[in-house]
Every structure is written in structure tokens, then in C-alpha cells.
Amino acid sequence: MTGPAIEVTDLVKVYGELRAVDGVSLTVEEGEFFGILGPNGAGKTTALEMMEGLRRPDDGTVRVLGLPxxxxxxxxxxxIGVQLQASSFFERLTAREQIHTFADLYGVPGAQADGWLERVGMADKAGDRVEDLSGGQAQRLSIACALVHEPEVVFLDEPTAALDPQARRNLWDLLSGLNDSGRTVVLTTHYMDEAEVLCDRVAIVDHGRLLRLDTPAALVRGLDAPTRITVGPGLLDPVRAGALPAVDDVAVRVDGTVLTTRSPAAVLARLAEAEQLDGVRVQTGTLEDVFLDLTGREYRA
Amino acid sequence: MRWRGFASLSRAILRGFLRDRAAVFFAIVFPLMFLVLFGGILGNQGASEVELVEVGQVRLFDELPAGAREAFEDTFEVTRTDDRAEAIELVRSGEADVAVEMDGSRLVATYTGTDQVASAMTRGTLQAFVDGANLAASGRPPAFDLEMQRVEDDSLEAIQFITPGLLGWAVAMSASFGAAATLQGWRQSKLLRRLQLAPVSTRTVVGARVAVTVAVALAQMAIFVGLGAAAFGLQLAGAWPMAVPLLVVGTLCFMSLGLLAGAVARTTEGAVNMANFLVLPMAFLSGSFFPLDGTPGWLQAISRVLPLWHLNQGMLDVMVRGQSAAAALAPMAVLAGFALVMTLAAARLFRWESA
Incomplete structure (x- = not known):
């Protein structure tokens, strides 16, 4: 079968007064790494759960692999494979017993379960009880359990929530390879950087509505955002920096002086002349700027 | 694949139970402690002997015929002394129950009333010996004869009553706690949701949980009956195998009680506490710990609407009272009815996720 992996049309879910998902339409192509990005309470999980088949849409339709x-x-x-927000484990089983139980439920060989344990880097923790795993290890096991039957589409609901930054980045290495074999991956996250790194396309949602859907690069490009140039602390007198041509704004922060400009080349040339390029950092728009631009408010996860 | 999923789920649940020390303790060790305690205390009560001090030579005792002699030795533990004052002092201090001496043809017994059972037994037994000796001395055959027969098995002891009741309580506890904790725990961890999205039917999931609970109940029965028979002289009546299906239906009934608690409560602790709150008073009112014969009528009326009372009565009937296997049918029907009603109520109140 060819066609989109997931097709969502005018999806609506209402809880009392709250329109948790409010008329969302989107299409996820086969083999795509698709991100649903938004702050907590934006309706990401509700939308995902309707795609998984856990909730009945109040209106609109969902087709996954052509099926409702x-x-x-x-x-x-x-x-399909699913990882839910909580670590949904059988109590007091070891990591190995856990994934083998899921392998049995899906009717796949135990060797495949061991293979996935290996692939997510949990082979040396196979004998540990799930209660003794760290947050990152539990997420790895949970992802392995979602993938043990080699599903065509896998849904991951905030797999890196509640992890420390190091554990998050380690998990990215694992996640980024999941769609290599043509598998479709749908991931929700409230981390902008995560969506930027992992996703082919990102749907930005807020208050249950789909605000924008595109590749991260196109979203940022379309933003027409200014460039921020950060110079090491104490190197630049803020008043003189503000007088430089093309500098729109100056802010002094702990990590340096931030110049906002729409002509980064001109500003950098002046800094180079003054030999003030040590430790300089240049940053164009990010998804956070996109969110700010779309909603008029700062992004807060 | 369906069978493999069922087997795998059952194994996962059983492992989870066996590795939960608190659950194993409350299902097996805790009730067994009561069995040992009650079996030990009540089992020895009948065997306690009356301590008798014989002052000087008591002719009546020496002249007892062989049969009476045996009964005498079963009842009394005899020490001899020639000092009357010392013997009285032993009785006064509680070290002996009665001091006996002959005054001519009169038997004088000095006893303490502190232990009413012992003193009543002493008076009755000594009177019987005196009467018997008088009768023998008259040389006439007795005009009346007494034969005692007990309705239960000859060897009926406290353990016979205790084992079925405590077993009923143990099964009620582990079945309801297990169901309540599983439902709540799986709901909170979203495992229920996860299983909903796995190709395994609700029937298979429920079936696995029921299979494990029934297996645990039968293991409880084996342990209880085994220990009762080996250590405390429990003797099963002929229809005892009927206790197995009865116990299975009882297990289902208390699982449904646990499901109801699990559906209503918001946390795992709340669910287990609620199950405990329902089961423990029920165990008292259903005669799990002591017989209800001496309790007021209204209390006995209440006990008849409790499922555990029906389970206990059925188990007593077929395990020790020597009734026919059919005696278990009515309790089984009652328990099945409770199970049905409570399961329907639980299904109505069921929520997939914790609020």
C-alpha cells in the first residue's frame, strides 16, 4: 500500500469547555520522522492518543496506514508501536522479562526481544528490575518494548520528558535512527531543540490548534528573524556597541553582550576590525522565535 | 499466539506477586501465623491436666478398678506428700489445683476456685469416682448406664473449626487485594492503556489475572490443609474435594470485590486499604476467627448477608462437618451471585485512567 502513513482531517476533542484538540488536519508521509511540538497542555498527547486509537475523536477522521x-x-x-507518557511496565519484572512479555503478546521470537534490548543499549541492564532503572534507562526499555514487533508506525509520547540534558542527548542518538528502515515515527515533545534536531517536519500546536507545519529549517527561514551576535563578557562597551551601524539592540547578559542585527556581515566586519571576535557566537532564529512570532508570547515548556 | 500471550501474562503477574514480599506475607505467612497461634493455644486446652496433691494414703484411689484408674490418670497429675499444711499451701499458691486426703471413709478435697474450669472438672470427677466406688462396694449391677456420642468426628478439635475459617479469610484477603492493586497499579502506570493497544484481548488479560489468583488460592489451601494435618492433627471429612470448586467460586467473588474497590479508589494504597476495610470486619463477622454461636441474634443475621460467611460455612460443611458434597452448592450459588453483582458494579464504575 502506498499513500500517507497517517491522515488526520479536522480532528476535534472537547472536554467540557476545553477544546483540547480544535480542528487539526495533517498528513504524515511514510518513513517520515514527524514532530508535534507545543507547550504542556497544548493538546499534543490528546491528538496523539486519537491517532493511536485510545480516544474517540469528537469530530473529524483519523486514518493510520489507511485504517481507522x-x-x-x-x-x-x-x-503500530506505542510508547505512552508514563513508563507502562509490569511491576517487579526485570528489563529482559519485561520486553519478552511484550514479545510474547505480539507473537515475535524472543531473540528479537534480546536484539532490541541490545540495540537500545540495555543489554547489561537486562537483569535489573524495572523499578531500579534510571529515568533514561526506563525510557530506553519503554522504546524497545514499543518497537519489539518492528511496527511500521511508532508513536512516542514525550520520550525525553523528565530526563536530564545529558540523558536527553544520549536518547537522541537512539531516536534519530528509528526511521532508517522506512519506519514512520511520530513524536511529541515540548523541547524546541529536540524537534529541530530529530524531526523531518514539525507541527507546532498551541491551545489545540495547529499553528504551522513545515521542516524546521523552512519554519525558521520563513520567520525573517534577526541574528544575535554574542561577544564575550566585558569585551565591548554597551554604549559604543549600540552606536555601531546596523545594530538594532544591545543586551548585557552574564555570558556576554548580545547584539541584535539584520545585517550580521556588517556587524561582524566591524568587530573583526576592532579585534573583538574572541569567543563570538552567531545565532539566527530558532523554533523558539517561530513560536514567539506565532503566538506573541515567550515559549515556556 | 493467544495461548502464548495468556501464558506470558500469567507468568508476568505471578512473578510480580511472588516478588512482592508484602503481598506474599499477607496472603500466606500472616494467616498461617494465626493458624499456628490458634492451633497451638486452643489445641492444647483440652489436654491440660489437673494437678492433684495426695496427702498420705488415699484408699479410694488405690482401689480403683483398671478402667477407672486410666481415666483418673488422664485427668489428674498426682504428687504425694504426708504434710497436710504443705499440700494446702500448694493449692493456695496456685501450684496445685486440689489437695485430697482420706478422713475415715470420707474423701476430703481442698480446691482453689481461681480456675473455674479446673475446679468444676475436679469436683465432677471426684464425685464420679466416689459414686463409682460406692456402687462397686454395694455389689449390685448399675441400674442406668451412660453412653456419650458427639455429632462430629470423634477427633474434633479446635483446629477443625479454625482451618476452614482462616483459609476463607486468607483467600478473601489475597484475592481482593490482588485484584484491587493490579487494577489500580496498571491504571496508574498506563499499562492498561498499553495493553489495550497490544494485540491481546481483554478476555485474555482478565483470564490471566483470574488464573493467577485461583492458583494462589489453591496454593493457600494446600499449605493450610497440609500444615493443619501435619502439625495440628487436622482430619478432613470425605467430601473435602468439594472445597476446591467452592474455593474457586469464593476467589472469583472476592476478586470482584477487589475490582470494585480498585474501580472506586484513586490510588493503589487507597484500593488496598478499601479492600482491607471490607474484608477484615467481614472476617470477624463471618466466623473466620471464632465461632459465632455465642453472639447475639442480630449479629448472626448480619453475618448471613456477608459472602465470606457463606464461604466459611460451605467449607466447614464439606471439609470437617462431614456433610455431603451437595452442601457446597448453595454457598457456591450465593458467592457466584455476589461475584456477578460486584463485577457489574465494578464495570460500571471502571475508568481507563486515573482522574
């Missing part, structure tokens, strides 16, 4: 996921669709279940 609601009501519980036994033909679809073996073809």
Missing part, C-alpha cells in the same frame, strides 16, 4: 484506529482495530494493532 477507533474503535480498537485488531488489524492495525500489530502494525
Amino acid at each position: 484506529p477507533w474503535p480498537r482495530n485488531a488489524d492495525l494493532l500489530p502494525r
Whole structure:
């Protein structure tokens, strides 16, 4: 079958007064790494759960691999993998027993379960009880359990939430390879940098609405954002820096003096003349700027 | 694949149970402690002997015929002394129960009333010996004869009553706690949701949970009956195998109680506490710990609407009272009815996720 992996049309979910998902339409192509990005409470998880078939849409339609996921669709279940927000484990089992139980439920060989344990870097923790795993290890195991039956589409709901920055980056290495074999990956996150690094395309949602959908690069490009040039602390007199041509704004921060400009080349040339390029950092727009531009408010995860 | 999923889920649940020390303790060790305690205390009560001090030579005791002699020795533990004052002092201080001496043809017994059971037994037994000796001395055959027969098995002891009741309590506890904790724990960790998205039917998941609970209940029965028989002289009546299906239905009934608690409560602790709150008073009112014969009528009326009372009565009937296997059918029907009602209520109140 060719066609989009997921097709969502005018999806709506209402809880009392709250329109948790409010008319979202999107298409996820086969083999794509697709991100749903937004602050907490934006409706990411609700939208994802309707795609997985856990919730019944109040309006609109969902097709996953051409099939409706609601009501519980036994033909679809073996073809999709899910990781829910909580670590959904059987109590007091070891990591190995855990993934083997899931392998049994999906009817796949135990060797495949061991293979996935190896692939997510949990082979040396196979004998540990799930309660004794760190947050990052639990997420790895949870991802392995979602993938043990080699699903065509996998849904990951905030896999890096509640992890420290180092553990998050380690997990990115694992996540980025998941769609190599043509598998479709749908991931929700409230981390802008994560979506930028991992996703082919990103849907930015807020208050249940889809604000923008494109590749991270195109989103930033379309922003027409200014460039920020950061010079090491104490190197630049803020008043003189503000007098430089093309500098729109100057801010002094702990990590240096930040110049905002729309002509970074001219500003950098002047800094080079004054031999003030030591430790200089140049940053164009990020997804955070995109969010600010779209909603008029600072992004707060 | 369905069978493999069922087996795998059952194994996962069983492992989770066996590795949960608190659950194993409350399902098996805790009730066994009561069995040992009650079996030990009540089992020895009948065997305690009356301490008798014989002052000088007591002719009546020496002239007892062989049969009476045996009964005498079973009842009394005899020490001899020639000092009357010392013997009285032993009784006064509680070290002996009665001092006996002959005054001519009169038997004089000095006893303490502190232990009413012992003193009543002493008076009755000594009177019987005196009457028997008088009868023998008259040389006439007795005009009346007494034969005692007990309705239960000859060897009926406290352990016979205790084992089925405590077993009923143990099964009620582990079945309801297990169901309540599993439902709540799986809901909180979203494992219920995860399983909903796995190609495994609800029937298989429920079936695995039921299979493990029933297996645990049968293991409890084996341990209880085994220990009762080996250590405390428990003797099972002929229809005891009927206790197995009865116990299975009882397990289902208390699982449904646990499901109800798990559906209502918001946390795992809350669910287990609620199950405990329901089961423990029920165990008292259902005669798990002591017989209800001496309790007021209204209390006995209440106990008849409790499922555990029906389980206990059924188990007593077929395990020790020697009734026919059919005696378990009515309790089984009642328990199945409770199970049905409570399962329906739990299904109505069920939520997939914790609020």
C-alpha cells in the first residue's frame, strides 16, 4: 500500500469547555520522522492518543496506514508501536522479562526481544528490575518494548520528558535512527531543540490548534528573524556597541553582550576590525522565535 | 499466539506477586501465623491436666478398678506428700489445683476456685469416682448406664473449626487485594492503556489475572490443609474435594470485590486499604476467627448477608462437618451471585485512567 502513513482531517476533542484538540488536519508521509511540538497542555498527547486509537475523536477522521484506529482495530494493532507518557511496565519484572512479555503478546521470537534490548543499549541492564532503572534507562526499555514487533508506525509520547540534558542527548542518538528502515515515527515533545534536531517536519500546536507545519529549517527561514551576535563578557562597551551601524539592540547578559542585527556581515566586519571576535557566537532564529512570532508570547515548556 | 500471550501474562503477574514480599506475607505467612497461634493455644486446652496433691494414703484411689484408674490418670497429675499444711499451701499458691486426703471413709478435697474450669472438672470427677466406688462396694449391677456420642468426628478439635475459617479469610484477603492493586497499579502506570493497544484481548488479560489468583488460592489451601494435618492433627471429612470448586467460586467473588474497590479508589494504597476495610470486619463477622454461636441474634443475621460467611460455612460443611458434597452448592450459588453483582458494579464504575 502506498499513500500517507497517517491522515488526520479536522480532528476535534472537547472536554467540557476545553477544546483540547480544535480542528487539526495533517498528513504524515511514510518513513517520515514527524514532530508535534507545543507547550504542556497544548493538546499534543490528546491528538496523539486519537491517532493511536485510545480516544474517540469528537469530530473529524483519523486514518493510520489507511485504517481507522477507533474503535480498537485488531488489524492495525500489530502494525503500530506505542510508547505512552508514563513508563507502562509490569511491576517487579526485570528489563529482559519485561520486553519478552511484550514479545510474547505480539507473537515475535524472543531473540528479537534480546536484539532490541541490545540495540537500545540495555543489554547489561537486562537483569535489573524495572523499578531500579534510571529515568533514561526506563525510557530506553519503554522504546524497545514499543518497537519489539518492528511496527511500521511508532508513536512516542514525550520520550525525553523528565530526563536530564545529558540523558536527553544520549536518547537522541537512539531516536534519530528509528526511521532508517522506512519506519514512520511520530513524536511529541515540548523541547524546541529536540524537534529541530530529530524531526523531518514539525507541527507546532498551541491551545489545540495547529499553528504551522513545515521542516524546521523552512519554519525558521520563513520567520525573517534577526541574528544575535554574542561577544564575550566585558569585551565591548554597551554604549559604543549600540552606536555601531546596523545594530538594532544591545543586551548585557552574564555570558556576554548580545547584539541584535539584520545585517550580521556588517556587524561582524566591524568587530573583526576592532579585534573583538574572541569567543563570538552567531545565532539566527530558532523554533523558539517561530513560536514567539506565532503566538506573541515567550515559549515556556 | 493467544495461548502464548495468556501464558506470558500469567507468568508476568505471578512473578510480580511472588516478588512482592508484602503481598506474599499477607496472603500466606500472616494467616498461617494465626493458624499456628490458634492451633497451638486452643489445641492444647483440652489436654491440660489437673494437678492433684495426695496427702498420705488415699484408699479410694488405690482401689480403683483398671478402667477407672486410666481415666483418673488422664485427668489428674498426682504428687504425694504426708504434710497436710504443705499440700494446702500448694493449692493456695496456685501450684496445685486440689489437695485430697482420706478422713475415715470420707474423701476430703481442698480446691482453689481461681480456675473455674479446673475446679468444676475436679469436683465432677471426684464425685464420679466416689459414686463409682460406692456402687462397686454395694455389689449390685448399675441400674442406668451412660453412653456419650458427639455429632462430629470423634477427633474434633479446635483446629477443625479454625482451618476452614482462616483459609476463607486468607483467600478473601489475597484475592481482593490482588485484584484491587493490579487494577489500580496498571491504571496508574498506563499499562492498561498499553495493553489495550497490544494485540491481546481483554478476555485474555482478565483470564490471566483470574488464573493467577485461583492458583494462589489453591496454593493457600494446600499449605493450610497440609500444615493443619501435619502439625495440628487436622482430619478432613470425605467430601473435602468439594472445597476446591467452592474455593474457586469464593476467589472469583472476592476478586470482584477487589475490582470494585480498585474501580472506586484513586490510588493503589487507597484500593488496598478499601479492600482491607471490607474484608477484615467481614472476617470477624463471618466466623473466620471464632465461632459465632455465642453472639447475639442480630449479629448472626448480619453475618448471613456477608459472602465470606457463606464461604466459611460451605467449607466447614464439606471439609470437617462431614456433610455431603451437595452442601457446597448453595454457598457456591450465593458467592457466584455476589461475584456477578460486584463485577457489574465494578464495570460500571471502571475508568481507563486515573482522574
